Amino acid sequence: MGIARHIKKLAGYVPGEQPRSKNVIKLNTNENPYPPSPKCTAVLSSFDLDDLRRYPDPNFTVLAKAIADENGTTSDRVFVGNGSDEILALAARVFVENDETIGSLDPSYSLYKTLAAIRDVKWVGIRNSSTHPLTHPSTSLFLWTNPNAPTGELTEPKTIAAFAKKFKGVVIVDEAYADFARSNCMSLATAPRNRNVIVMRTFSKSYSLAGLRVGYCIGPKDLIDALYKVKPSYNVDAVAQAVALAAFKDGAYHRKTVAKVVKTRTAFEKALAKRGWDVIKSEANFVFAKPPAGAAAKDVFSYLKSREIYVRYFPGPLTGDRLRITIGTDGQMDTLLEALDDRFRGEEKTRKTSKKKTRKQPPRK
Numbered sequence: 001m002g003i004a005r006h007i008k009k010l011a012g013y014v015p016g017e018q019p020r021s022k023n024v025i026k027l028n029t030n031e032n033p034y035p036p037s038p039k040c041t042a043v044l045s046s047f048d049l050d051d052l053r054r055y056p057d058p059n060f061t062v063l064a065k066a067i068a069d070e071n072g073t074t075s076d077r078v079f080v081g082n083g084s085d086e087i088l089a090l091a092a093r094v095f096v097e098n099d100e101t102i103g104s105l106d107p108s109y110s111l112y113k114t115l116a117a118i119r120d121v122k123w124v125g126i127r128n129s130s131t132h133p134l135t136h137p138s139t140s141l142f143l144w145t146n147p148n149a150p151t152g153e154l155t156e157p158k159t160i161a162a163f164a165k166k167f168k169g170v171v172i173v174d175e176a177y178a179d180f181a182r183s184n185c186m187s188l189a190t191a192p193r194n195r196n197v198i199v200m201r202t203f204s205k206s207y208s209l210a211g212l213r214v215g216y217c218i219g220p221k222d223l224i225d226a227l228y229k230v231k232p233s234y235n236v237d238a239v240a241q242a243v244a245l246a247a248f249k250d251g252a253y254h255r256k257t258v259a260k261v262v263k264t265r266t267a268f269e270k271a272l273a274k275r276g277w278d279v280i281k282s283e284a285n286f287v288f289a290k291p292p293a294g295a296a297a298k299d300v301f302s303y304l305k306s307r308e309i310y311v312r313y314f315p316g317p318l319t320g321d322r323l324r325i326t327i328g329t330d331g332q333m334d335t336l337l338e339a340l341d342d343r344f345r346g347e348e349k350t351r352k353t354s355k356k357k358t359r360k361q362p363p364r365k
């Protein structure tokens, strides 16, 4: 009676901190530093409030058609969610029996593990794409983040295609960051003979609309139909449908924003490497990097926070020696680098002073 046993035990997902102050440099949740398309402003300012008396289109017809057209497929293969997080939650209910397992890369988006716990099923993490997920036969849903988070690494689509071909269950390729990468898996999802690949995207990152809560996915019609069966009736509100459509149709602005982020990412990776950081080559709008020897990621995280610069630290054996830093504007990244220089200059000074002190000590007998 009361709260289900497995929910009582559940720790719950902890999202990245959302500081209230607008004066901080926020590089902790992979948001976009640039504003959404000006076409969104036009939609919002002309939105007829009278339209809010009615429920929104439960099938997001116009938005789904635009997404289908852009990807050379049909609307019946498109599903739209209240953020891609909602699609993930629905998928955990739709594609997994009680005695089956949800798989993902490890490390990866930590929400997957929580979704399995909410669903009271097992979760299995695969260290990298060469450790074959097929070794876990009860896995019925594999969530393949590509590029991965928090590492930023890209798996080649042909690797995912080969895996999906052999895998009996459903593969969701979570492409939250794919717009910043050199390749993606959309053609696997739209292929007429595809039976088990769903590719998922979001408006939260490359479209600068994290606050709007819209994500979508494309896949085989029977899988998409199943998602429709379980979704809340009006899961995507009317304003969100209209604004997301405006952003989606403004391809030129989208490309320009993505190009700016990618350019800053390349420069920032070089700047960190020059300062002795170990940087994993990123294909996303963040980098996952290890501070120079002697500096603990957790301490650098706290130091940056004291300077009102928020980055993300994930404790644990696979992630705890690095920081995930979202790519902001050039100015924000320069401020971050200056703060790091202050921190490490300080450390260098302390090291030199303590070396001198050590040298001055008389030799031991």
Ligand SMILES: Cc1ncc(COP(=O)(O)O)c(C=O)c1O
Binding pocket: 029, 030, 082, 083, 084, 085, 086, 109, 145, 149, 174, 176, 201, 202, 203, 204, 210, 213, 214, 215
């Ligand atoms: C890999 C991955 N998938 C999905 C999401 C959720 O995106 P949305 O804002 O569309 O719910 C995130 C958010 O950070 C993410 O990192």
